Amino acid sequence: MKFSQKIGKTKVRSAIQVEAIDEILTNKLWNILTQYYNSLSPYSNANLGAARTYFSQLVWTDFFHQRVDRVSNYGGTKIHLFEEGKFYFKPVYDYVEVWFFNCEWYEKFDFIEFILEQAIQCSGLGEKINIALENEMSAYRVVDDSIVQITSEVEIAEIENALGNENDPINLHLTTALEYLANRDKPDYRNSIKESISAVESICQKITGDDKATVGKALAKIEKQYSLHVSLKSSFSTLYGYTSDASGIRHALADQAKEISFEEAKFMLVVCCAFVNYLKNLTIKN
Template sequence: MRFSQRIGKKDVRQVLQTDSIDQILENKLWNNILNDFINKIEDHAYSYQKSKRAEVFIYIWENFFELKSDEIPSYTDGDVYTEGMTEYIKKWFLNAEWYEKYDLIEFLSDLSNPLRLDFTTKVNYTLKRELAGYTIIQNKIIQITAEQEISAIENALKNGSKYKSVETHLSQALEHLSNRENPDYRNSIKESISAVEAYCAILTNDSKSTLGKALNQIEKTHKIHTALKSSFSALYGYTSDSGGIRHSLLEDDINVEIEDAKFMLVSCSAFINYLKSKE
């Protein structure tokens, strides 16, 4: 792991990929296209009929790329040169803008249904694993990471030296969430809630205060709505009770997923920003 990754210096927008596709995600999406779509389609021609792959390539050439049918990579006898077409798609994909790459993924997802391929399932796994801000639902690319969520994390990370501990916890939460080699969603959640705890301890000038105690004090001095305080106390309880994240790191009674860690990071960041506005 690189030094910048170990200390948590990752750009939020690079981690939660909403307006870009990094090299690793690009590579894996191409592997999906090649291994889970192209190579799954039979490429053997029978008598004078074109192979199924050739037929699919013609459809892609004419309906996605919208190019002249007589200009598709072909042999001298007119048969589709499928290897050449694969290279054409690869070159186009690697040079396309990030949103154009998703155009192709969406097109192939729709095409994979009649071909009975599990392409969409494999792509969704890649998107989830690489923290892309999108998923495929009913063959359409849908954004699942909102701009407000990213902004909440970015703003929460912008603190002065007084709140360095808060920034450290949030950076570590982001690092645990985005570690491709060994993602640690449990510790990501712990760091997210610890960031709130650290912020509240500084706000109340009580370094030994628990979050529950600090919230009671802040409710009185900073006019936090009771329902909001209760909601966050409940989230804190989720991580701290006898079956919570902090008490069961070595047990399997709680199945912590990427969605849980992301939700806690966004929620804790938003709550820190809310407390900032009350100072």
């Protein structure tokens, strides 16, 4: 874990890449696209030429909407793409490389969608891209050859709003949960969930003045004192029970412990942050 993460200086939007693609993720995506491009084998029908040649021409004309006969590099020099009936793919590749490392994050995703939509020997490409996106904590995924946002602005706002006083135990639990989730070298989803629910436990203990109260016991007191809706209390008690089941999230790992996913850990972080925010507002108003 990086020093900035250990002391709680990791920002939510840098931990979860929202409206951004950092250098490491850019490099990973480019490597995947390059490996795919280099794996293209010649088409059987010779009139189309090699797959890479055909694909380069497709990218140049259908994605960049440029003239089919020439390419202009970033210095403005015109390079002819045709000679004796051949289309040269190398100038297009060089152009795309410079463009990809200089374009906006959303343009990178536009390009990836275009590649996926062509479905030219594309088996497994989306899965490889998704692995890179998940490992680098991107807020986006490939779904049916389209890029979709899986972490909304509302979710980000809930996390940011819940992160308050650095010395507050509630904040420390949530910050640690985010750090475990955002550790790109070795993410710890199980302990992320544990810290998320511990934040709820901390605020419940703070509200009730009982530093030994469990979430269930504390919520029963809060229900009576602050008119917490019984269904809401029941729902969160059930969610709390999920963290204490046989998967060993809050206790010793069972032999058949369930593997925890990024989606589960992120869900618990967002839900716990939202519930912390709700309880804060509930007690302030009452």
